[in-house]
Amino acid sequence: MRLTPSPKLPSKSILDRSVGQKPGSLSVSADALTPRLFLVSFDQDYYEALEFTDYDLLMEAFRSAPQARHWIDVRGYGNVPLLERIMADFQIHPLQMEDVINDYQRPKVEEGPNGLFIVSRMIAFLPDHTLDDDQLSIFTGDNYVLTFQSDYEDCLDSLRERIRVGKGSIRKKPVMYLAYAMLDVTLDYYFPAMAQLGEYAEELEDCLFEQPSKQLLSQILDLKRVVVKIRRIVWPERDKINEILRLDESVVPQDLKIYFKDLYDHAIQLIDLIDNYRETTSSLTDLYLSNVSNRMNEVMKVLTIISTVFIPLSFIVGLYGMNFSRENPDGSLNPLNMPELYQPYGYVTLLGFMALVVAGMVYYFYRKGWLSKD
Structure with a gap:
């Protein structure tokens, strides 16, 4: 799993595939990492962890301790011949290996000739507020667990x-318990990711009240896409665990199913969390639109008040802008044609009257509460 932000299309390996190729064909992307091979061998009194550069040496060490339990960990897909040898040695179906390499599969479980094929997804909420999502493929056998991952x-x-x-009972229980422990750790990492996502949602909510902006809306929509992506992962995780609980006791012993039931409870908790965050992100979008609408209403209110104040003033100056002559053609005076225009203090009087009109309107608006911000 990447610990630093990196631009990655979630279905990049799918996009790299050739259209129409034979089912089960193994094709890796050009930037696939060179495989690193790890072997952890243990039992109640024995432990050894090694990294191998030679696959033959790894298999020799694996076969030399049939009484122990083994975890074979393959990290990186950039060697197709090596993957084909692993397929042959562990009887992996080509379609299952194809699902491993094209690593954007839904979480699932399948029964095979030697055990189970389990797909899980490892997630992390990165500092740049994006989701890192990688696949963990698990194969179980009589005395081993074989895992594949791209990083x-x-x-x-x-x-x-x-x-x-040797903490706990992991070195005492059957190898299927090791597979459970992998699923448990993987699912446990969802909770801190969800907590970080929730903190980020609260930060966005605080910013909405301070200064809503288009950039903030873009961040909310990005967060909403992350929540939807996690939801698409968590629901199949629950279904996968439910399928494991239904498996025959010859595959998953009854005394181990209680652990998978606890894992199922964790998946239910995650679903509840993700549904809450889904509602939260939707409410953040509504809150943004509401704040923008309220700000627009405040602007329109100010402009409306200004326009309303100037309506009577425009009427007065328009009225006195009419050019009617006070003198008749015969030289006599017409007292009905704006006699106040010829008053010595007519201009000052009119300005004072207009000021009184404005003051009266502002006072009226104030008494009505139209000038308040609430």
């Missing part, structure tokens, strides 16, 4: 440490 870094270091120190 060198993941979220399973705490599990490796638990195996190393």
